[in-house]
Amino acid sequence: MSAASDPILFEAVSTPPRSLSDRGMRWLVILACAGAAIPAVLFTLLGAWPVLPFLGIEVLLVLFLVSLHRRWTRAAVEVVRLTEGKLHVATADGRGGRRVAELEPYWTRVRLEEEGGSPRLMLVQRHRRVEVGTFLAPDEKRDLAAALQAALGRYRNPVFDNPQLR
Template sequence: MSAASDPILFEAVSTPPRSLSDRGMRWLVVLSCLGAAIPAVLFTLLGAWPVLPFLGIEVLLVLFLVTLHRRWTKAAREVVRLTEGRLLVSTADGRGGRRVTEFEPYWTRVALEEEVEGSPRLLLVQRGRRVELGGFLAPEEKRDLARALSAALSRYRNPVFDNPQLR
């Protein structure tokens, strides 16, 4: 059976939170321009007009960096996919970097390392290889993903056969 036709037994897609919507971005542009206009008027009235290009450059730089960050977070994602015979972890950062890690699902275990301070670490472990999952997720979401992935791997390892002849 080819990899393209394998049935998907489990799939989880996580993306970073995007707290600034398109409407919020428009408000940021308006407020940034208004915020720069007030000192621009004051400096012009005081005769310090050479400051104006620097104010404009600062506003443009801030808006450019926010736009760039929004683009990177929109493209970033992590996909965990369990199929017959393999467990794939595909991670894409927003800057074009991709990493695909393949595990043998029968020998892979899910480890959730609770830390004293901060967020727990969700790991896939197989024969010394360790890959961290859920970098975008909140602590409770990491715990939920760990439970769901552990249950899916358990169902994979211990299938239930419904054969009426064996009853």
């Protein structure tokens, strides 16, 4: 059976939070331009007009960096997929970087390491460790850990409901 035709037993897709919508970006542009216009008028009235290009460059740089960050978070995604033969973890960071890991689901264990401030969700198979849920909040990581443990448990201990065996 090929990997493309294996049925998906569990799938979790996570993306980073995107709190700034298109409308919010428009408001940010308006407020940044208005915020730069006030000192621009004051410096012009004081005769310090050579400062104006620097104010414009500063506003353009801030808006460019915010839009670049929005583009990167829009492209970032992490997919954890359990099929009949493998546990597939694919992570795209939004800047073109990709990380793909394939684990044997029968031998993979879910570990939630809660040292420090934020917990880390790890998939451990022998000496190999893959971190998942990097975009998630601590409560969401705990929920994903419970869901993954349940899915792997169902994979390891399937229930055969065959009426002929009763």
